Amino acid sequence: MTLSTVYTLVGALSRLYLPKSVFEKIIKSDRNRVFEISTHYTNFQKILPQYFPSIRVISIRGNVSVVEEHLRIGGRELVMMVKHVINEPISHEIFVIGGDTKGTHITKKFECIPQGTKMILEVDWKLTCTTRLIYFLRKINVVKEYSKIIDAFAVIAEN
Numbered sequence: 001m002t003l004s005t006v007y008t009l010v011g012a013l014s015r016l017y018l019p020k021s022v023f024e025k026i027i028k029s030d031r032n033r034v035f036e037i038s039t040h041y042t043n044f045q046k047i048l049p050q051y052f053p054s055i056r057v058i059s060i061r062g063n064v065s066v067v068e069e070h071l072r073i074g075g076r077e078l079v080m081m082v083k084h085v086i087n088e089p090i091s092h093e094i095f096v097i098g099g100d101t102k103g104t105h106i107t108k109k110f111e112c113i114p115q116g117t118k119m120i121l122e123v124d125w126k127l128t129c130t131t132r133l134i135y136f137l138r139k140i141n142v143v144k145e146y147s148k149i150i151d152a153f154a155v156i157a158e159n
Contacts, residue, residue, distance in 0.1 A: 035089040
């Protein structure tokens with residue numbers, strides 16, 4: 001874990017860089033269906049309101065969009081400005097460009113396998129010190145909590 005301090009006009013901002021997390025999930029469903037469900041961010045609020053209480057699309061240009069997302073993870077709501085880059089049906093990249101996890105980068109890859117689809121997520125977490133401290137004090141494992149969201153998407157794709 002690395003600590004980085006950035007100095008701004010309003011003071012010092014510190015960010016904790018967590019180790020990169022890699023998740024692999026085998027989903028017993030067609031790649032196109034898995035891709036559609038896990039990249040159609042405008043539906044997240046409808047299909048998983050317990051994790052995504054609010055989604056607001058700011059702009060869409062081709063395969064790139066900017067979205068304001070509220071993500072509830074570990075009992076805390078994170079507010080983020082997110083850029084989605086979609087390369088259908090192979091990959092989906094998410095860049096957090098503002099908010100509580102600014103600098104976080106998520107890459108989702110979708111591979112066809114005989115059992116269905118293999119979804120590989122690489123998450124390079126960046127949390128503000130305040131956010132990290134809150135999770136630490138509450139003994140909440142961000143990686144474990146995020147894996148619950150992935151499992152919820154898998155259940156929806158398999159049904």
